[in-house]
Amino acid sequence: MFKPFLHIQDLNLSYHNKAVLKDLYWEMNIGESYVIGGQSGTGKTSLAKAIAGLIPYQGSIEIDFDQLSKLPKEVLYVESWYQFKNLEGVANFYYQQRYTSQQAKETLTVHAELVGYGKEKGLHFDQVEPILEALGFATFASSQLIELSSGEHKKLQLVKALWLKPQLLIIDQPYTGLDAASRKNLNILLDQIAEEGVQLLLICNDTELPTCIGSFAEIRNGQLVKVGALESSASNETHLREIPDFLKEPPVYSSQNIVKMVNVNINYGKKQVLKNINWEVKAGEKWLLQGPNGSGKSTLLSLVNGDHPQSYANELYLFGNRRGSGESIWDIKQHIGLISPEFHWYFDPTATVWQSIASGFYDTVGLFRQLPYTKSTQVDELVEYFGLTENKNELLTALPLGKQRLVLLARTIIKNPELLILDEPCQGLDQQQTKHFNQLVDELCSNGMTLIYVGHFESQLPTCIEKRILLEKGEVKVVETILENV
């Protein structure tokens, strides 16, 4: 008679006073690895945290660790987002901070962070080096945590997990922000540790998975249900509504030249992040910006959004004006709606859903003024459009990640901007939400809006994309028109 590895019985859990898991019963056998998928907000993250013993719950969760194995008898939960701290133990960062050079070091380096982790867990440092190599992370050893992009932070989390090899490894959104090559290498590494006896529970809706994953499950009505494969099931709440009228207005361009970069270079000390970039974006064009992690995409976008201090020393034109000719960053931002993983990460934790969306009118992180009537009506309309009415007075951070993302997407388009910058906008959304959002982007763009879109998943792009720029190691590799979609 075999005991299951993981045995859950009568598990009940609430998230913000709403029951998400109801009398959940589940068993996971020795040697099995699962993917748990399905719609956002069904309780996947809560379940994972309960299994890892990170939140209180009612019911029983038993794990039968292999006493003979030399793998640590523990459950490691890798969060989809995590908050690092500065050297003084606080996490009061802002998303532009990593572009500014400051001699006073605020955060640990990747190397110091890993040394500390290895010491805490009793791990040998020579075992982490191949993992760093495989994920293309070795070059970041001397980088400070504040300098990393979201994809790079994800890699740091994964490196730690792969190094530790706990008997049960739960990873929430393992592929978020990773480029295609890193995703492939991650799968190889996951298969290797599974071979050594690590059992995996991945929470995601991705389809390219490690081969050790044998089973799929979804949470439906508070129960965990084993399914044949992850369905792209039509979600019942996000039926397509008509977009509000104020978003159908074509943008008024003050200049046909949205972005023009002439031999742009960005350096931090001796490290060159962008090399001789030449790029032009004209009004109404729809661009796809691609490149592996660390190729300089976020830095390039920070130049466009007025966030990079080194803009002033480069030949850069935004909306027809030379950068540094007396404009303020707020003059630039008023033309732009932007979302990026880092922006989401550092967003105001004290803002409600409604305030978060409304702050998009002023490009502020948090709302600091009264909205005039017409603007506040527009916020209401967009809240309704995104199906967020019942959440509108809740704190943004109290919502599941997917919903938070929808709120910030609403914030991005609220002022019907001339230029939309969507840097991995659909992270954390389920497949249906992603499809709907990309349809919305297509619709907005058909009215003449300009688009710069970053996405690591070829299958999850809006159809309106017509041009592509590819970065590699800080250089432009390809600029092309994608004919098929014209």
Next chain:
Amino acid sequence: MANYFNTLPLREKLNQLGVCDFMDSSEFLDGVSALKGKKLVIVGCGAQGLNQGLNLRDSGLDVSYTLRKEAIEGKRDSWKNATENNFTVGTYEELIPNADVVINLTPDKQHTAVVNAIMPLMKEGATLLYSHGFNIVEEGMQIRKDLTVIMVAPKCPGSEVRAEYVRGFGVPTLIAVHPENDPQGKGLAQAKAYCAGTGGHRAGVLKSSFVAEVKSDLMGEQTILCGLLQTGSILSFDKMVEKGIDAGYASKLVQYGVEVITEALKQGGITAMMDRLSNVAKIKAFEISEELKDIMRPLFQKHQDDIMSGEFSRIMMEDWANGDKNLLAWRAETGETAFEKTPAGDVKIGEQEYFDNYTLMVAFVRAGVELAFETMVQAGIKPESAYYESLHETPLIANTIARKKLFEMNRVISDTAEYGCYLFDQACKPLLGDFMKKVDTDLVGKNFNEGKDGAVDNRQLIDVNEAIRSHQVEQIGATLRKAMTAMKAIKTA
């Protein structure tokens, strides 16, 4: 150089002490236009220098940095901060002669040397900007008559000045024009524009004078802000350890308690802070804070008197001349206290527990804020200025203690504040000797409500509430806080 304030006739002393105007946001509709196209040259590129400069440039202004030759040649941190963010950097000789506004963001102690070096290089009719008036008021620095002298003082550390700006907000700021140096009458317009360039105009701006700023700033920082928080923290910790409370717990309660308690102060004044206590605890905290006020009043008054007469500056400058002998000895002593050396324990303390188990600190804060405020107002400082330099700044300083205890607080604050803090602490600890003998763990370390039935006399509670709520610091505070919208909640470990 003679103390500037002491050269003034009484009428003019009172006149300058009384400059105090909480500015309406409509006064900033012109944004940065008064400085548009002008050359702004910042002296010094530390935390305030760099972050203010980044904000000003992002507001569309022309900013560069001037550093001493040695800092440039030695490629010091200030040089790296400026050049790596693509600012122009040059020596005084290279940049000052073309500057329309020279911004002096060096430490107080260097002001005389810096100003003596740059003033002869400044062009006719230019503007010199300070962020603290000590050099002008206490040291009596005389500025060339053709130059305009203004002050813009963001009331937050440099990193916050930047963080709030890029969020689209700002930090509360104080501005002033020196009446001896406003030959063209452009000082106020330029100060307002500079303030808008750093984002300060969105978070509440107080128009003050060099005199009022210095006299109130010195008073606030030495008494309630740094001095009393230091004394109260050390005495509380020692008392808990003496009474057998776990040292790790005591250390954590003291390190983070003052931040949690003053967060309530920030949101809703003394009233909100006291209301976080149970009725019995509130009455007790009221009674002991009244007692504390009586004990400490003469000390607060002495500090205010010495600040007004220039005696404080005189002895501090003596210490500067003496190689900071006293300052360094006191700093070392602070670093050696048991509180400083005991790390915060790995125990969970709930938010309410910080109030219930640390009633003593609530009493210290009430006594200190009210005393500092009352003493300043009695000395001729306007209530608005007194509010800024007492209640308003207390949570900011408490935050530095939460980060890394008293060492961090004393590292972050200015050198004048650090000196004054120690001076107060040295005198206050013995003064509270008898009082502390009576204090037991119900006031610090354990829940005050434990073993009490919670019943109070209605009449007594009504009287206590009335006394708390009707204090002038509460009335002025309610008005000012309304104007400073969207204050960010400080997070706690």
